[in-house]
Each structure stands twice: as structure tokens, then as C-alpha cells.
Amino acid sequence: MEQHEHGRGVAPSGTAWASRKGDGAAQGVPAPTVGDVLRAIEELWPESLAEGWDAVGLVAGRSGNRAAKILFTVDPTAAVLDEALGWGATMIVSHHPLLLKPVSSVAASGFKGEAVHRLIEAGCALVTVHTNGDSAVGGVSDVLADALGLRDVKPLVPAADGLPEEGIGRVGDLEEPVALGAFAEVVFSILPAVAGGVRVAGDKDALVRRIAVCGGAGDSLFEHVRASHADVYVTADLRHHPASEVREAAAGGTPYLVDVSHFGSEWLWLTPAADALGTMLSDQGFATDIRVSGVNTDPWDFVLTPGH
Numbered sequence: 001m002e003q004h005e006h007g008r009g010v011a012p013s014g015t016a017w018a019s020r021k022g023d024g025a026a027q028g029v030p031a032p033t034v035g036d037v038l039r040a041i042e043e044l045w046p047e048s049l050a051e052g053w054d055a056v057g058l059v060a061g062r063s064g065n066r067a068a069k070i071l072f073t074v075d076p077t078a079a080v081l082d083e084a085l086g087w088g089a090t091m092i093v094s095h096h097p098l099l100l101k102p103v104s105s106v107a108a109s110g111f112k113g114e115a116v117h118r119l120i121e122a123g124c125a126l127v128t129v130h131t132n133g134d135s136a137v138g139g140v141s142d143v144l145a146d147a148l149g150l151r152d153v154k155p156l157v158p159a160a161d162g163l164p165e166e167g168i169g170r171v172g173d174l175e176e177p178v179a180l181g182a183f184a185e186v187v188f189s190i191l192p193a194v195a196g197g198v199r200v201a202g203d204k205d206a207l208v209r210r211i212a213v214c215g216g217a218g219d220s221l222f223e224h225v226r227a228s229h230a231d232v233y234v235t236a237d238l239r240h241h242p243a244s245e246v247r248e249a250a251a252g253g254t255p256y257l258v259d260v261s262h263f264g265s266e267w268l269w270l271t272p273a274a275d276a277l278g279t280m281l282s283d284q285g286f287a288t289d290i291r292v293s294g295v296n297t298d299p300w301d302f303v304l305t306p307g308h
């Protein structure tokens with residue numbers, strides 16, 4: 001296990017973050033090509049599971065180039081590129097797309113074009129695993145559900161074209177009911193420490209057991225959360241009106257809301273995802289060196305609160 005100090009490092013509050021190191025320098029064992037890694041990614045997180053609006057897959061890179069050193073990140077920010085290229089990465093697997101919307105220029109005068117230039121000049125490929133990584137078994141919300149100790153976990157919205165275990169969000173039960181305040185402390189402890197912390201709406205002493213989760217922004221799933229009879233919904237980026245309306249409709253009851261960092265809720269997935277890819281490539285006879293970025297890409301730096 002190693003810590004990487006780059007910019008604002010990720011400082012986990014609970015579960016340790018780990019970088020996975022393969023036996024990259026093993027003599028006589030070939031590194032995979034970018035194309036080999038893309039085939040492994042397709043097996044783990046098929047593009048068919050991505051939402052229609054999403055942009056997943058290879059963003060930059062040649063499929064014939066070698067990809068021995070692979071870095072996983074939530075966001076392909078400039079600080080992550082510094083880290084990746086400083087380490088000599090030949091591929092970055094990013095959860096969020098660098099280019100979600102169509103662009104008419106990748107001139108280096110813009111930060112996205114600059115990122116594309118840096119990647120190409122350094123011979124480093126960039127691939128996006130976004131909503132396909134959310135939906136798959138072992139995806140972002142599955143990892144969150146596991147970290148919270150949920151049982152009998154099912155998708156909140158099953159995938160249209162997938163297995164019954166695939167889809168967006170998850171819902172499951174805690175082994176024993178716990179007070180909402182104690183549950184929120186567990187949520188806080190499993191996520192990386194970020195400026196915004198964890199916000200909760202609901203009665204701190206109420207007992208909760210059924211938990212719905214959605215890594216990233218999940219305010220489009222309220223209807224499914226209600227249908228699941230969840231006591232609590234853990235997600236990110238909850239805005240005033242959707243959150244307020246859910247609480248008004250619940251008249252003080254369930255579902256309670258736990259609003260976490262978008263980055264933090266997805267960062268948990270990086271280590272198991274890196275492990276899954278490393279294991280698959282190693283089973284296929286390839287040597288790789290795979291790491292999880294140590295850069296905290298949460299955009300917030302500090303917060304003022306009345307203090308409680």
C-alpha cells in the first residue's frame with residue numbers, strides 16, 4: 001500500500017485506499033496493448049450497459065500501443081494528468097468523460113484540448129468507464145452497498161438490456177436497524193475525507209434498515225427510491241428543490257436523505273475496479289502495473305457551518 005502526494009491527496013476516513021501493483025517488470029511477460037485492455041474493459045463493464053446520453057470508451061490512444069502502466073481516477077483533471085504522466089502511465093481509466101458533449105476544437109488553449117495534447121504527446125491513452133461502470137455487477141453503487149454492509153442487494157432501476165443484478169442504483173438491508181445518526185457516521189467513515197462532509201435530512205434517532213444508494217448524482221431516482229420502501233437514500237449532488245419536495249412529501253418520515261460528495265461516492269469503486277482489471281489481464285498472461293490515483297478531484301476546498 002502506498003500513498004501518493006499530488007496536490008490535495010485523498011485522505012480516506014475509513015477504509016484504506018490501496019494502489020494495486022502488478023508484477024509489471026516481470027521478465028518475459030508481455031504488457032497488454034491498449035486494444036487488449038479495451039477488450040478486458042468490455043468484458044468487465046460492457047458498453048451496452050452505458051446510458052444513451054453517455055460517452056464511454058476510448059477517448060485518446062492507439063489500440064496497438066502498449067499499456068503497461070494504468071492509472072484509475074474519477075476525473076481526468078490536470079492534477080491527475082500530472083500524477084499519471086509523472087509516473088509514466090500509458091493508460092488512464094477515468095470514470096467521468098473528458099469529452100461528454102461534442103466539441104469542434106481540441107486546441108490546447110482550452111483545458112480539455114490541453115489535456116488531449118498532453119495525453120497524445122506523452123503516448124498515454126485515455127478511456128472512460130462511466131455509466132457502464134455504474135450499472136455492472138461490482139459497479140459503483142454495488143461497491144457503495146457492500147461498503148455499507150447491505151444484504152439482499154438489488155438494482156433500484158434494473159438495466160433494460162442486462163442481467164437482473166445490473167442497473168442503476170442499489171437497494172438492500174442492513175443486518176440490524178440502526179439510528180439514522182449512527183448510520184450517517186458509517187457513511188462518513190467509509191468515504192474519503194472531503195470538504196463538504198456528509199449532509200443528512202431526517203430524524204437523527206429514527207431507526208433505519210432499508211438503504212437505497214446511488215453513486216454520483218441520483219436525484220432522478222426518487223420515484224424508484226419510494227417504490228423500494230427504503231428508509232434512507234444515500235446519493236450525491238442533491239439540490240434544494242428535489243430534496244425539499246421529497247422531505248415535504250414524506251411529512252417528516254422516510255425516505256431520509258444522506259447527501260455525500262459526488263467524487264467520494266464514486267472514488268470507492270476505483271480500487272475494486274483496478275483489482276478486477278488487473279486480475280483479468282494477469283489471467284490472460286499480461287504484466288501490468290495498475291494504480292489508483294491519489295488525487296482528490298472533489299472541486300470543493302473548504303466549508304463554513306454553524307457547527308454541530
Ligand SMILES: [Zn+2]
Nearest residue numbers: 216217262266
Ligand atoms: Zn459521477
